[in-house]
Amino acid sequence: MFKIEPRGYESKFWRYASPVLALLLTGATSGLIFLAMGRPAGLTVYTFLIAPLLQQDGVQALVVKAAPLIMMGVGLSLAYRANVWNIGTDGQFTLGAICGGGVALAFPDVTPWVLFPVMIVAGAIGGMLNGGLVAWLRIRFNANEILTSLMFAYIAQYFLVYLVTGPWRDPEGFGFPQTALFSDNALAPRLIEDTNVHIGVLLAPLIAVALWFMLEKSLLGFQFRVLGQATRAAKFAGFNENRLVWIAMLISGGLAGLAGMLEATGTLGQLTTTLSPDYGFTAIIVAFLGRLNPLGAIPAGLLLALTYLGGDAAQINLGLPNAVTGIFQGILLFYLLGCDILLLNRIRWVSSRMRATG
Amino acid sequence: MTDQGLPGPLLTMTGMTKHYPGCLANDRVSLTVGRNQIHALLGENGAGKSTLVKTIYGVVRPDAGEIVWEGQKVTIQNPGHAQRLGVGMVFQHFSLFEALTVTENIALGLNTAQERIGLRERIVRISNEYGLPLDPDRVVHDLSVGERQRIEIVRCLLQNPKLLIMDEPTSVLTPSEVQKLFVTLRRLAAEGCSILYISHKLEEVRSLCSAATIMRLGRNVGQCAPAEKTIKELAEIMINMTLNAPTPRPPSASTAPPRLVLDKLTIRSPNHFGTDLKEISLSLAGGEILGIAGIAGNGQTELMDALSGEIPAGRPESVVIDGVAAGHMGPHERRRIHGCFVPEERNGHGAVTTMTLAENAFLSGFGRQALVRFGVIDTKKTSDFAASIIKQFDVRTTGPKAQARSLSGGNLQKFLVGREVLQNPSVLAINQPTWGVDAGAALAIHEAIMALAAAGTAVIIISQDLDEIFVLADRIAVIAGGRVSAPVPARMATVESIGRLMGGGTEPVRPYGIMALAHANGDSAGHV
Numbered sequence: 001m002f003k004i005e006p007r008g009y010e011s012k013f014w015r016y017a018s019p020v021l022a023l024l025l026t027g028a029t030s031g032l033i034f035l036a037m038g039r040p041a042g043l044t045v046y047t048f049l050i051a052p053l054l055q056q057d058g059v060q061a062l063v064v065k066a067a068p069l070i071m072m073g074v075g076l077s078l079a080y081r082a083n084v085w086n087i088g089t090d091g092q093f094t095l096g097a098i099c100g101g102g103v104a105l106a107f108p109d110v111t112p113w114v115l116f117p118v119m120i121v122a123g124a125i126g127g128m129l130n131g132g133l134v135a136w137l138r139i140r141f142n143a144n145e146i147l148t149s150l151m152f153a154y155i156a157q158y159f160l161v162y163l164v165t166g167p168w169r170d171p172e173g174f175g176f177p178q179t180a181l182f183s184d185n186a187l188a189p190r191l192i193e194d195t196n197v198h199i200g201v202l203l204a205p206l207i208a209v210a211l212w213f214m215l216e217k218s219l220l221g222f223q224f225r226v227l228g229q230a231t232r233a234a235k236f237a238g239f240n241e242n243r244l245v246w247i248a249m250l251i252s253g254g255l256a257g258l259a260g261m262l263e264a265t266g267t268l269g270q271l272t273t274t275l276s277p278d279y280g281f282t283a284i285i286v287a288f289l290g291r292l293n294p295l296g297a298i299p300a301g302l303l304l305a306l307t308y309l310g311g312d313a314a315q316i317n318l319g320l321p322n323a324v325t326g327i328f329q330g331i332l333l334f335y336l337l338g339c340d341i342l343l344l345n346r347i348r349w350v351s352s353r354m355r356a357t358g
Numbered sequence: 359m360t361d362q363g364l365p366g367p368l369l370t371m372t373g374m375t376k377h378y379p380g381c382l383a384n385d386r387v388s389l390t391v392g393r394n395q396i397h398a399l400l401g402e403n404g405a406g407k408s409t410l411v412k413t414i415y416g417v418v419r420p421d422a423g424e425i426v427w428e429g430q431k432v433t434i435q436n437p438g439h440a441q442r443l444g445v446g447m448v449f450q451h452f453s454l455f456e457a458l459t460v461t462e463n464i465a466l467g468l469n470t471a472q473e474r475i476g477l478r479e480r481i482v483r484i485s486n487e488y489g490l491p492l493d494p495d496r497v498v499h500d501l502s503v504g505e506r507q508r509i510e511i512v513r514c515l516l517q518n519p520k521l522l523i524m525d526e527p528t529s530v531l532t533p534s535e536v537q538k539l540f541v542t543l544r545r546l547a548a549e550g551c552s553i554l555y556i557s558h559k560l561e562e563v564r565s566l567c568s569a570a571t572i573m574r575l576g577r578n579v580g581q582c583a584p585a586e587k588t589i590k591e592l593a594e595i596m597i598n599m600t601l602n603a604p605t606p607r608p609p610s611a612s613t614a615p616p617r618l619v620l621d622k623l624t625i626r627s628p629n630h631f632g633t634d635l636k637e638i639s640l641s642l643a644g645g646e647i648l649g650i651a652g653i654a655g656n657g658q659t660e661l662m663d664a665l666s667g668e669i670p671a672g673r674p675e676s677v678v679i680d681g682v683a684a685g686h687m688g689p690h691e692r693r694r695i696h697g698c699f700v701p702e703e704r705n706g707h708g709a710v711t712t713m714t715l716a717e718n719a720f721l722s723g724f725g726r727q728a729l730v731r732f733g734v735i736d737t738k739k740t741s742d743f744a745a746s747i748i749k750q751f752d753v754r755t756t757g758p759k760a761q762a763r764s765l766s767g768g769n770l771q772k773f774l775v776g777r778e779v780l781q782n783p784s785v786l787a788i789n790q791p792t793w794g795v796d797a798g799a800a801l802a803i804h805e806a807i808m809a810l811a812a813a814g815t816a817v818i819i820i821s822q823d824l825d826e827i828f829v830l831a832d833r834i835a836v837i838a839g840g841r842v843s844a845p846v847p848a849r850m851a852t853v854e855s856i857g858r859l860m861g862g863g864t865e866p867v868r869p870y871g872i873m874a875l876a877h878a879n880g881d882s883a884g885h886v
Binding site: 009010217218219220222225226229230232233235236237238239240 | 666667668688689690691692693699701703706707708709710711712713717720721722724730733734735737761763764
């Protein structure tokens with residue numbers, strides 16, 4: 001029979017092999033699901049991971065999708081390393097889009113050199129307000145941030161629905177739940193003419209590198225890491241836990257807000273009720289797939305972006321429901337967390353008879 | 359309990375072997391416990407005593423080896439099976455419900471309703487018979503540690519055991535409670551219940567046990583009648599090295615200005631079951647070592663946290679370090695005014711076990727050693743600092759990049775003490791300096807503490823190990839129920855006088871106390 005026994009140390013090999021194994025298992029399991037739906041099992045890997053790249057402008061679509069996921073994944077990596085479990089990035093994303101978009105709608109004629117920086121700040125502040133509220137509730141009332149941040153995600157979503165169906169609805173929009181289109185001044189600057197590749201594609205990896213440096217090399221990052229691994233040791237060192245919780249929530253919230261603002265002004269061009277296809281929740285998978293390392297969030301974000309494109313392709317080409325994307329991502333997170341048991345444990349085959357050892 | 363006179367030993371174990379990943383906990387260990395015998399199982403922490411004993415109690419399944427119980431070869435399946443055979447065990451850590459009475463707690467451990475009939479009467483009878491005074495209707499919350507231990511013993515005796523295993527039973531008792539326990543154990547042995555007594559306290563083993571099995575690194579290293587050996591001989595078998603007792607320190611001049619002053623330090627424990635500190639006043643000069651004795655759970659953790667600043671005191675003047683009122687400061691600020699601290703718990707408090715030694719050196723040293731430049735960790739300097747700790751304190755490890763958890767308890771403790779000592783503190787506070795540490799490391803730590811004091815640091819040591827206190831301290835105080843007694847010079851204190859205070863004795867310590875103690879010591883120079 002199989003026996004799981006502790007290694008007594010953390011395996012370096014499995015630290016990097018575990019996500020690969022999780023990917024393979026995800027491919028196999030989703031293949032079985034494809035089989036059950038009457039499609040060849042091999043098609044799943046092709047559909048989700050290869051086909052999107054073969055399309056025209058596939059790479060451009062990929063990096064645009066990946067940018068917000070990377071930004072949020074980076075912020076979450078930092079928060080999770082400090083044991084701050086912000087799972088409401090979707091709400092912070094939405095609030096960032098509302099605040100940034102609100103500025104865009106209010107001042108359509110201001111020159112972009114002023115307007116866009118103000119929108120960046122507004123978007124970040126929107127996410128930080130939400131994140132800060134979660135931090136305050138945890139510190140002041142010892143309220144679990146997993147619950148509060150998730151609840152705020154719903155509040156933000158309904159607030160968005162209220163705005164775009166109510167006060168902010170485009171009067172010339174034939175009653176559709178959406179705002180007016182942003183003015184050209186308010187659109188995120190493009191890196192490549194006539195494409196969707198906006199400035200966020202450049203910002204995301206820069207932010208990842210900056211936060212990696214902060215987390216691994218600075219005193220502040222050291223404080224986050226100690227807090228996450230041993231609360232009492234953080235106390236012993238004299239680190240202020242409340243301050244660190246504040247910073248972690250403000251950074252992860254602020255980055256999500258920034259991502260939301262860029263998504264609204266970079267790819268959509270207006271606010272709609274379907275602003276975020278659960279980007280904030282997918283970012284949780286990005287953070288874990290990237291081993292809670294800000295640099296790891298870059299490939300992880302690209303991979304998860306691929307699954308979104310693959311889901312679209314599956315819907316269009318194979319006629320599969322959109323939920324397939326969610327299922328694929330869910331299976332991936334499941335195996336990611338499951339395979340991590342191999343970090344600290346090994347699986348050994350033992351014969352049923354106990355063997356004598358000398 | 360009336361198997362007297364049967365031939366042959368009660369328990370014979372041969373070739374017991376148990377592998378854990380990365381370590382061989384028991385390597386062909388043998389053990390023979392005779393009838394009516396109090397048998398000591400001696401060894402340092404990590405010698406494999408617990409594994410062996412857990413095998414007898416059916417908690418651990420051995421990889422190899424043979425157990426013969428009363429002449430019959432047996433495979434002990436689980437603790438229930440062990441109990442049916444007649445094995446009882448009193449663990450070091452009790453499993454009692456604080457909110458329930460003595461009888462209720464014992465009833466919970468019984469398997470059938472039938473066994474509960476007349477339970478209260480049987481508890482009273484057994485506790486009277488063996489000198490274990492216990493009120494069956496008291497709630498556990500109100501009982502002392504000694505009384506709680508009696509519940510565990512009575513719980514075992516109700517099963518009519520033939521072998522009673524006691525795991526480090528005296529570590530939580532006052533000296534007088536220890537004496538009472540020994541009377542009980544001797545009576546039990548005389549009536550046919552053998553006792554397997556696990557300890558690393560050699561004095562106790564010599565006075566109580568008629569036979570001893572000594573273990574080191576998972577192996578048998580000797581069998582003897584402890585009374586025939588000196589403590590030094592026993593210790594040398596146990597740790598396989600020749601011991602040189604640290605040289606006694608010359609008494610320090612207490613005329614130096616105080617470096618640490620506690621003035622009516624009063625703190626509410628943040629922990630629900632913790633102990634509040636009540637009006638603790640102390641004054642400590644440079645070069646002086648103050649030992650604070652006490653039984654576990656009397657406020658030691660809270661005192662340590664109050665000294666380090668992890669629990670700040672309300673009033674700044676209640677903790678004064680080198681003339682600076684520091685009561686309101688956190689640990690980082692207190693380090694800046696030259697206070698350094700070694701908490702009791704290594705794993706996750708003094709050290710982050712999943713981080714490297716370099717990172718752990720940084721943890722408390724980054725301020726005093728200036729290991730940060732413009733908010734960025736100076737990796738080179740940090741690694742050098744860790745390397746110098748490793749070198750000067752002979753920490754056995756692969757280097758600054760090794761994870762803290764890869765070190766043995768003794769080596770990690772040397773690293774943590776070294777980390778603070780090398781920061782040249784004015785005041786050093788250590789809680790349990792050598793808890794769970796092998797004798798070699800303990801000696802090194804003691805020498806480091808004494809050298810630091812000789813260089814002018816005021817050192818405060820909180821320890822449950824009276825021997826350690828007597829070896830190191832110039833003055834001794836006792837913490838009991840969150841209060842600290844007035845310190846007495848170590849040469850005027852005796853184990854008995856300190857023991858009385860540890861039990862919460864309220865004898866006035868000054869001026870009558872010192873004279874009485876001096877008298878008891880036969881010290882005629884005790885003029886006050």
